[in-house]
Amino acid sequence: xxxxxxxxxxxxxxxxxxxxxxxxxxxxxxxxxxxxxxxxxxxxxxxxxxxxxxxxxxxxxxxxxxxxxxxxxxxxxxxxxxxxxxxxxxxxxxxxxxxxxxxxxxxxxxxxxxxxxxxxxxxxxxxxxxxxxxxxxxxxxxxxxxxxxxxxxxxxxxxxxxxxxxxxxxxxxxxxxxxxxxxxxxxxxxxxxxxxxxxxxxxxxxxxxxxxxxxxxxxxxxxxxxxxxxxxxxxxxxxxxxxxxxxxxxxxxxxxxxxxxxxxxxxxxxxxxxxxxxxxxxxxxxxxxxxxxxxxxxxxxxxxxxxxxxxxxxxxxxxxxxxxxxxxxxx
Amino acid sequence: xxxxxxxxxxxxxxxxxxxxxxxxxxxxxxxxxxxxxxxxxxxxxxxxxxxxxxxxxxxxxxxxxxxxxxxxxxxxxxxxxxxxxxxxxxxxxxxxxxxxxxxxxxxxxxxxxxxxxxxxxxxxxxxxxxxxxxxxxxxxxxxxxxxxxxxxxxxxxxxxxxxxxxxxxxxxxxxxxxxxxxxxxxxxxxxxxxxxxxxxxxxxxxxxxxxxxxxxxxxxxxxxxxxxxxxxxxxxxxxxxxxxxxxxxxxxxxxxxxxxxxxxxxxxxxxxxxxxxxxxxxxxxxxxxxxxxxxxxxxxxxxxxxxxxxxxxxxxxxxxxxxxxxxxxxxxxxxxxxxxxxxxxxxxxxxxxxxxxxxxxxxxxxxxxxxxxxxxxxxxxxxxxxxxxxxxxxxxxxxxxxxxxxxxxxxxxxxxxxxxxxxxxxxxxxxxxxxxxxxxxxxxxxxxxxxxxxxxxxxxxxxxxxxxxxxxxxxxxxxxxxxxxxxxxxxxxxxxxxxxxxxxxx
Numbered sequence: 067x068x069x070x071x072x073x074x075x076x077x078x079x080x081x082x083x084x085x086x087x088x089x090x091x092x093x094x095x096x097x098x099x100x101x102x103x104x105x106x107x108x109x110x111x112x113x114x115x116x117x118x119x120x121x122x123x124x125x126x127x128x129x130x131x132x133x134x135x136x137x138x139x140x141x142x143x144x145x146x147x148x149x150x151x152x153x154x155x156x157x158x159x160x161x162x163x164x165x166x167x168x169x170x171x172x173x174x175x176x177x178x179x180x181x182x183x184x185x186x187x188x189x190x191x192x193x194x195x196x197x198x199x200x201x202x203x204x205x206x207x208x209x210x211x212x213x214x215x216x217x218x219x220x221x222x223x224x225x226x227x228x229x230x231x232x233x234x235x236x237x238x239x240x241x242x243x244x245x246x247x248x249x250x251x252x253x254x255x256x257x258x259x260x261x262x263x264x265x266x267x268x269x270x271x272x273x274x275x276x277x278x279x280x281x282x283x284x285x286x287x288x289x290x291x292x293x294x295x296x297x298x299x300x301x302x303x304x305x306x307x308x309x310x311x312x313x314x315x316x317x318x319x320x321x322x323x324x325x326x327x328x329x330x331x332x333x334x335x336x337x338x339x340x341x342x343x344x345x346x347x348x349x350x351x352x353x354x355x356x357x358x359x360x361x362x363x364x365x366x367x368x369x370x371x372x373x374x375x376x377x378x379x380x381x382x383x384x385x386x387x388x389x390x391x392x393x394x395x396x397x
Numbered sequence: 398x399x400x401x402x403x404x405x406x407x408x409x410x411x412x413x414x415x416x417x418x419x420x421x422x423x424x425x426x427x428x429x430x431x432x433x434x435x436x437x438x439x440x441x442x443x444x445x446x447x448x449x450x451x452x453x454x455x456x457x458x459x460x461x462x463x464x465x466x467x468x469x470x471x472x473x474x475x476x477x478x479x480x481x482x483x484x485x486x487x488x489x490x491x492x493x494x495x496x497x498x499x500x501x502x503x504x505x506x507x508x509x510x511x512x513x514x515x516x517x518x519x520x521x522x523x524x525x526x527x528x529x530x531x532x533x534x535x536x537x538x539x540x541x542x543x544x545x546x547x548x549x550x551x552x553x554x555x556x557x558x559x560x561x562x563x564x565x566x567x568x569x570x571x572x573x574x575x576x577x578x579x580x581x582x583x584x585x586x587x588x589x590x591x592x593x594x595x596x597x598x599x600x601x602x603x604x605x606x607x608x609x610x611x612x613x614x615x616x617x618x619x620x621x622x623x624x625x626x627x628x629x630x631x632x633x634x635x636x637x638x639x640x641x642x643x644x645x646x647x648x649x650x651x652x653x654x655x656x657x658x659x660x661x662x663x664x665x666x667x668x669x670x671x672x673x674x675x676x677x678x679x680x681x682x683x684x685x686x687x688x689x690x691x692x693x694x695x696x697x698x699x700x701x702x703x704x705x706x707x708x709x710x711x712x713x714x715x716x717x718x719x720x721x722x723x724x725x726x727x728x729x730x731x732x733x734x735x736x737x738x739x740x741x742x743x744x745x746x747x748x749x750x751x752x753x754x755x756x757x758x759x760x761x762x763x764x765x766x767x768x769x770x771x772x773x774x775x776x777x778x779x780x781x782x783x784x785x786x787x788x789x790x791x792x793x794x795x796x797x798x799x800x801x802x803x804x805x806x807x808x809x810x811x812x813x814x815x816x817x818x819x820x821x822x823x824x825x826x827x828x829x830x831x832x833x834x835x836x837x838x839x840x841x842x843x844x845x846x847x848x849x850x851x852x853x854x855x856x857x858x859x860x861x862x863x864x865x866x867x868x869x870x871x872x873x874x875x876x877x878x879x880x881x882x883x884x885x886x887x888x889x890x891x892x893x894x895x896x897x898x899x900x901x902x903x
Contacts (some may be wrong), residue, residue, distance in 0.1 A: 289722035
């Protein structure tokens with residue numbers, strides 16, 4: 067045993083990194099450390115800067131504001147862990163939202179049916195993204211960029227660029243309801259977080275996502291059906307965008323053909339701030355949630371401090387750079 | 398001349414170099430040998446200015462120097478040829494040689510391409526590379542790229558040339574051109590520091606040999622006054638015979654895999670052979686003879702254009718690696734870093750990834766079962782890692798290779814194919830891999846080994862197939878195989894038996 071130990075240290079000679087033995091050390095070194103630090107810092111900053119930042123209602127407010135961003139970013143995370151990217155999520159949100167709206171308004175579909183079919187639309191577009199990327203061998207960036215304009219164009223065409231509104235009251239609950247003091251969208255956010263966290267950490271699909279993103283050739287030579295698994299991950303991203311689209315339509319009480327535009331960039335920002343690599347193979351759902359919270363804190367806190375929206379945008383950009391720098395250094 | 402005295406480098410948790418002395422004389426090949434982790438590459442990095450020393454002195458031509466960074470090293474006449482080439486494939490040779498130092502015309506910023514090409518052509522011919530300087534680097538072979546690296550170093554006025562494992566990317570036949578360039582450099586008075594794992598290689602080029610072990614200087618010799626066995630025992634610090642692998646009777650010996658008339662374009666041409674359980678079958682031949690391509694067809698990594706596969710007596714179709722794994726075939730690929738190991742994943746995750754079906758239920762990972770399997774492989778294969786959760790990127794090459802082998806054993810495969818399993822791996826780890834393969838053979842697995850290291854093939858394999866230009870040209874049983882016969886068939890020199898082509902189809 068003793069000899070085995072000395073051997074093991076001798077083989078790592080020349081390696082700069084040495085493992086921290088305790089869980090504290092691991093936590094400090096973990097990829098979420100940087101963004102967690104950022105979230106805590108902003109929290110402290112805003113709680114001193116404005117009187118109501120830490121109020122329960124305000125925190126739930128933040129939760130409701132970041133629900134859609136988070137859910138979209140969860141889907142984006144699994145795609146990015148596998149080395150891909152999904153630029154179509156904003157357009158998919160609009161497709162799903164308008165689908166639900168049109169089914170209820172123009173075809174008088176029941177609410178559950180409308181929701182179900184609009185989620186199916188999101189899933190379907192995600193699947194097409196996956197198929198085009200993997201089986202036509204087009205880079206995900208290009209394939210989903212094309213889908214972004216295709217989906218947006220079709221939605222604008224169908225709606226003649228006008229919103230669809232006037233739905234059954236029960237549909238409002240999804241985006242506007244409360245369970246006790248908790249906004250219903252926040253409950254959806256928690257459910258999606260748990261599901262996606264479990265998916266990434268505890269399923270074979272999650273493991274394969276890391277393997278494919280880490281090195282798709284090694285993954286293929288290890289017998290993993292890379293194309294199929296990658297397609298499923300794109301489908302999941304489409305589904306997540308669909309869910310976010312339905313929530314948004316309910317919250318605004320209108321199916322807006324222009325909704326969700328720019329969402330892909332916010333989602334990518336949240337994912338990257340959360341420590342997921344742009345090149346795949348690394349990342350986590352926890353990090354993405356923290357990234358979304360950081361961005362939510364920012365816009366909410368700055369608004370409470372009475373800072374102009376345009377100034378907020380500029381500050382957000384700077385904070386993204388700072389956060390990513392910190393989390394890159396922490397590793 | 399380079400003199401290093403009492404060199405010391407400490408990384409958190411380990412002492413990489415502990416008072417190392419080393420001299421590199423002008424016009425000589427000064428070899429450093431040692432196992433992975435002995436401190437060879439740390440020494441190279443310090444002299445190259447890539448990392449800073451913590452103690453000791455470095456003297457170049459009698460002047461004591463503090464090497465600040467790679468640029469400073471370059472100014473001092475020190476150049477490094479790393480194992481991974483640092484050339485840009487889409488630029489031509491001249492552009493690579495003068496990258497960052499392009500000669501300019503009188504108007505600054507305008508590159509004098511004609512001068513650059515002329516000077517590059519002169520450099521290339523001076524080291525015997527017969528290629529135009531306008532050739533794109535991506536069109537060059539590995540040995541040619543290495544020569545371009547050397548030309549680049551010379552163009553920077555290098556007087557001290559550090560070569561890290563220069564022979565690792567070369568085949569037996571290509572080594573000759575490296576040696577002749579080294580001879581020319583010696584004539585020009587360049588001090589060459591040569592790092593290698595391959596002892597046969599070392600003894601062919603070395604003028605002086607220095608042995609490092611665990612960051613300490615062990616011994617220095619003139620090459621003529623020592624021998625491989627002595628060096629090996631100094632390197633590993635125990636008396637380990639280079640040749641000895643204990644051999645036992647296998648539990649079974651029957652045909653498990655039969656390849657019939659496999660072809661793919663001009664690369665693999667009508668190849669048929671059988672693989673038996675309880676044997677180590679060697680595939681010898683030059684790089685480019687179709688060995689790697691053949692096993693990739695069998696494994697389903699590439700598509701064959703024709704041929705049939707019979708596994709355990711039944712005809713089977715292997716369309717992708719997944720099919721091969723389900724049958725019980727594993728392939729340890731040629732390039733460990735880009736094809737074998739997932740660097741950013743843990744030892745445990747690497748071991749379980751190919752046999753993931755066995756470590757899950759309904760798509761949910763069975764973490765306990767994974768950990769148990771990983772621990773048992775780490776123990777039984779003596780995988781040197783502080784924990785099963787260690788990322789593979791932090792392990793040495795030999796340890797990574799064991800992890801990749803464990804990955805295939807974790808699939809419960811019956812046939813395991815290994816493509817260059819010991820390339821770039823130190824002597825100690827090599828001996829352990831040989832011993833592992835021998836154990837697998839004894840357990841009744843069929844082991845197929847591709848290797849360019851002919852002595853390795855000869856001492857490891859029960860039966861050897863030699864490939865030449867996409868065909869199997871010779872089958873040799875263990876007792877008839879010598880390095881010389883294998884080499885002769887590998888280079889298409891069948892004449893010695895007078896019936897070479899009759900043997901081509903067995």
